[in-house]
Amino acid sequence: MNGFKSVGVIGAGAWGTALAQATVRAGLKTLLWAREPEVVEAVRATGENTPFLPGVKLDPAITVTGDMADLSACDLILAVPPAQHMRSTLAAFAGYVRDGLPIVLCAKGVERGTLKLMTDVLAETLPQARPAVLSGPSFAAEVARGMPCAVTLACADPELGQELVQAIASPSFRPYWVDDMIGAEAGGALKNVLAVGAGIVEGRGLGRSAHAALITRGFAEMTRYAVALGAKPDTVAGLCGLGDLVLTCSSPQSRNMSVGLALGQGQTLAEALTGKRSVAEGVESAPAVRQLAARLGVETPICEAVAAVIAGEIDVDRAIEGLMTRPLKAER
Known part of the structure; x- marks a missing residue:
């Protein structure tokens, strides 16, 4: 049994809202903090997060607030702001953190400028907290509706990791514990950039063979990158x-x-992002992923090509040509 009874979810975007649904189903008293007043008003008035997760009725047991002070009594925290806003959000929460408070990082990305992972950001802003990372294949709308999902819960402290797994698990939400937080973070950071590339392949009509090649070679990049950071390949x-x-x-x-789909169909980045209120982490993290790969001396040609397209340095066709005409080499 674990000793966690209440959880605070910081960030009421689609994923934060979905995680609040998951923790309520796990039997935790759940408090959802939203930066946007319109989200607080919408949830209280309609029972839905209409700005970020429309069409999903939320469990009435979820309490929503716009005041961070309300989170101070929670047994654990799920931090779910976009990766590029993680530092400022955690800094704003600093006055309410007690020593040893578990904070589970649920954003995926590399911080621009510093090239830090989210665990580094947490260590610098809230060193008194106990860190963990939640990552895995999970669409917010599906998790929010209670559809089956399995994720990784990474925590270097085995006892805390097992307690967290027990606390958030439910029949529809299955976490697996690992002790490798760097591996969990690296995978999550690169997959968003690679997903932009997969969308470009789809939007350009390059076929399923190209799509499979991108995923496979993208996974090779992810593995090299993670291992260079100190992660375990497994x-x-x-x-x-x-x-x-x-x-x-x-x-x-x-x-x-x-x-990526919109870029592949010929739209500009600005056009592709028009009307999207939720953050596309791959677009935000691509420059930092590319810079960190260069610092590590790791080859990540697909991620580099995506970053170059996003930055407007090359167009989609040149990026594709560059990848397909790279020097031939052994697969491993």
Whole structure:
């Protein structure tokens, strides 16, 4: 048995809202913090997060708030702001954190400028917290509706990791514990960039063979990248790496793939992002992923090509040509 009774979810986008649904189903008293007043008003008035997750009725046991002070009594925290806003959000929460508070990081990406992973950001902003990482193949709308889902819960402390797994598990939400937080983070960061590439392949009509090649070679990039950061290859071969990559590269329901789809069809980045309120993490993280790969001395040609397209340095056709005319080499 675990000692967690209440959870605070910081960030009421689609994924944060879905996780609030999951934790309520797990029997936890759940408090959802939203930065946007219109989200608080919508949930209280309609029982739905209409700005970010329309059409999904929320469990009435979820309490929504716009005041971070309300989170101070929670037994654990799920931090779900976009990766590029993780530092500022955690800093805003600093006055309400007690020593040893478990904080589960649920955003996927590399911080621009610092090239830090989210666990690094947490260590710098809230060093008194106990870190964990939640990652894996999970579409927010499906999790929110209680459809079956399995994820990775990474925590270096085995006892805390098992307690967290027990706390958030339910018949429809199955977490698997690993001790490799870097592996969980690296997989999540790269899969979003690769999903933009998968969308470009789809939007350009390049076929299923090209799609399969992108996923397979993208997984090779993800593994090299993660190992260079100090991760275990087995972690990346699990739900938080390969599993998440397959899901995010296989459906336009993925925000990242949908942006790539639009780019592949000839839209500009600005046009591709028009009307999308939720953040496409791959677009935000691509420059930092490319810079960190260069610092690590790791070859990530697909991620580099995606970053170049997003930055407007090359067009889609040149990116594809560049990948297909690289020097021939052994697969491994």
